[in-house]
Amino acid sequence: MKENKGECNPVLDRILKTLRIRCLKQIELARHLGINEVAFTKWKNGENTSFMRHIDAIAGFLHVDKEYLLYGTNAEESLLDLHPDEIEQLKKICMIPEENRKVIYDMIETIWALTSYN
DSSP, X not given: OOOOGGGGOHHHHHHHHHHHHTTOOHHHHHHHHTOOHHHHHHHXXXXXXXXXXXXXXXXXXHTSOHHHHHHXXXXXXXXXXXXXXXXXXXXXXXXXXXXXXXXXXXXXXXXXXXXXXX
């Protein structure tokens, strides 16, 4: 039986962890990168590490510092700078079907654009 080497790759582990934290699906990342699910599965199975050539695009998609993905540095700034109430709200959003989440994201973007926060 083939060993699952993907679990031993700290960069891939951080990518997968960040997907979970951000309530994103692997297929969403794959589509963003223009790859198919088979390629993503090969990454997870340790069959190749071609994800490294996409590291800038992956970091951008996940809204994290590339240094976090590569070396695990700046983790707090990249992932954990949320109040517990914000985390609870994000968990609720994650339970909403993907097609309906876009409405929430669009509302947030509109409010952001209309305020002085940006």
